[in-house]
Amino acid sequence: MSSESKYKVVFVRHGQSEWNLKNIFTGWHDIPLSEQGHQEATLAGQILKQKGYSFDLAITSVLQRSIQTFNHIAEELQIHHIPIIKSWRLNERHYGSLQGLNKSETAALHGEAQVKIWRRSYDVRPPEMSIDHPDYPGKDSRYKHIPPSSLPKGECLKDTVERVLPFWTDTICKAIIEGQKVIVSAHGNSLRAIVKYLDKMTDEQIMELDIPTGVPLVYELDENLLPVKHYYLISQEELEKKMQEVKNQGKAQQN
Numbered sequence: 001m002s003s004e005s006k007y008k009v010v011f012v013r014h015g016q017s018e019w020n021l022k023n024i025f026t027g028w029h030d031i032p033l034s035e036q037g038h039q040e041a042t043l044a045g046q047i048l049k050q051k052g053y054s055f056d057l058a059i060t061s062v063l064q065r066s067i068q069t070f071n072h073i074a075e076e077l078q079i080h081h082i083p084i085i086k087s088w089r090l091n092e093r094h095y096g097s098l099q100g101l102n103k104s105e106t107a108a109l110h111g112e113a114q115v116k117i118w119r120r121s122y123d124v125r126p127p128e129m130s131i132d133h134p135d136y137p138g139k140d141s142r143y144k145h146i147p148p149s150s151l152p153k154g155e156c157l158k159d160t161v162e163r164v165l166p167f168w169t170d171t172i173c174k175a176i177i178e179g180q181k182v183i184v185s186a187h188g189n190s191l192r193a194i195v196k197y198l199d200k201m202t203d204e205q206i207m208e209l210d211i212p213t214g215v216p217l218v219y220e221l222d223e224n225l226l227p228v229k230h231y232y233l234i235s236q237e238e239l240e241k242k243m244q245e246v247k248n249q250g251k252a253q254q255n
């Protein structure tokens, strides 16, 4: 089995959004970056520039926080000209009727253990969103090409894996094999879906993985697109701090 690195792909979770800041379940709700999120995305671009990265193709979800994040990176790297593929398949995990609720208040009401199950279990779905909910994707013209039966009303990570992986294989892997340098600007849980697949993580292992906002994550892949190694482009200390911040969002009391 080859373990030589042949390709690199860079993932980045969008910078902090307005709803990350307010600690609200977000999912497919289309909320912009916060001031801190804009700064994190700019910093991600500066780090990539400083380390000599450049890209031929950008891939984002159809949610503005991922697109804004790439735009900051494009600004820093001066790569506004490269093609961007935007796909709903990279959207955040759909959080069902939890979307719009504060995570700490939900933990105070239902318990931290239940919130951890909703946030991080592999195959337990959050409560379903009704089709009357203002955020129901069937009301949004950007999803009109998707058959209603494929539109989520609330996903567990397993559901997200099932919609992300065909896109990973058919579009992202294809571009990587063609020799394109690809950056993927997406979301905490759509990236957890890809990472679980790449690193063959168990359903238990993935529960403990949190992806911080606005930090480039490099995967080196062999000729068969199997991972050789991966690393974040910030110090271990900063990384642990940022990962812990994500974990803490499910606590009834912050701090």
Ligand SMILES: O=C(O)[C@@H](CO)OP(=O)(O)O
Binding pocket: 020, 024, 025, 026, 027, 028, 092, 093, 095, 119, 188, 189, 246, 249
């Ligand atoms: O609210 C969400 O959509 C996600 C990402 O921000 O949160 P969590 O980390 O709780 O899965």
